[in-house]
Amino acid sequence: MPDYVHGYSNRESTRLQDQADALVDIIHGEAIFQPGSRILEPGCGTGSQTITLAANNPEAVITSMDVSAESLEKAKARAAHLSNVTFKQGDIYDPPFENESFEHVFVCFVLEHLKEPVKALEALRRVLKTGGSLTVVEGDHGSFYCHPHNAATMQAVDCLVKSQSMAGGNSLIGRELYPLLNKAGFNTPVVVPHIVYVDDSKPELVEGFSKNTFTAMIEGVREKALELKLIDEATFDDGIRGLYRATEEGGTFCYTFFRGTAQKED
């Protein structure tokens, strides 16, 4: 099994579901495709985005692919009620499909974990029909900040950036989508940032994003960060307390996702 930085635990599964709920508009807002379209969702994992993608496109034919058989089993169980999704095990660098098999490719929170994102985008471009489109949604952990500002919190967040980088990934990838799409042969990509800004007037985002998505994700890297000696225990825990403080009255939270869309031109 590949070394997925967030792990494969049940808590991680719950975290991904909370994230999917809070961010559904940002991720899926424009991912509505023509009836009859064939859509590939590479790196579907346990199916957090699959459910929404399938619900929003009931007349599309969706193929969700992942390299992990274990994740695919969970995704299948979750999507058992959906008739328009097929699951397929496969490598994003060499998708098991003919050239030009899909009208759309929907890639969400996948490139950040890859050693060679351009190679993956090139492979996805191969299976995309000419005239078809690709959507890529990625976060950027360097876009996080909060009030009150806290140096230990920024260091704790940086532990995830560093550990993901040491595992060959790139959690600062959101800002880089435009040049990556260019390098993969997409000539006129459009990249749009979507900032999640949370203050007291948005209690559902305080819970759904600040606490259950972002803070949970940073808490999840504790063991690995200490093991890798990226930070000392006291500073890390102080950083986590700073995250919780930013979810209390008068606190604010900011994080930016990037959505890139590109066409496969003639």
Added chain:
Amino acid sequence: MPDYVHGYSNRESTRLQDQADALVDIIHGEAIFQPGSRILEPGCGTGSQTITLAANNPEAVITSMDVSAESLEKAKARAAHLSNVTFKQGDIYDPPFENESFEHVFVCFVLEHLKEPVKALEALRRVLKTGGSLTVVEGDHGSFYCHPHNAATMQAVDCLVKSQSMAGGNSLIGRELYPLLNKAGFNTPVVVPHIVYVDDSKPELVEGFSKNTFTAMIEGVREKALELKLIDEATFDDGIRGLYRATEEGGTFCYTFFRGTAQKED
């Protein structure tokens, strides 16, 4: 004269004009008020925002105030063609106006320079009519990041954050607008982030924002940062090179402004 962190040079005047041009939509997008409205613009400086505010509200009666007589002279020269603006020297902590004198107060890039932003907002609330509204636009230098990511660049930007903080200001104020407005007695403020994202597809923003606004601003703090020993010369200059690199092909730039609006309720 107060210790304005960006200085009072002609280059600074040009930088502010470039900034005003590139960011006009973000700053003034919703600042269109009823004909006949009396609008106060405190901290108008040399009038960078005054011109647009007056042009967008030709039938409003605008009073632009600043503590610096020298800045006001420049603003007056710039606004000589405008019939709907009056300039007044005055202290934002004690504006020289009766209670409830204005339907709107428009505050742009001012609070970040103040030691007591809540006290200023309370004073502005006093001169605002019940039912009237306040608009506050501020940046947040901690929201900056770019591709390629560069540690020296982040350190150079942090020099401006630190030197502004040492002068009693707060360049991380954007993320804090919501609680500040709350503390000043505005009960239901609405704060919206506006991200400026720049890539190769936006050459006018590469010039108007990335180079002529943001990079120029960071370059402007060089002397003070070295004098205060916040950074060594080689690292600072490396950081500036990193900023320019992010304006070249394949580079990207991100910065977020925050607009807060609030009503004075009964």
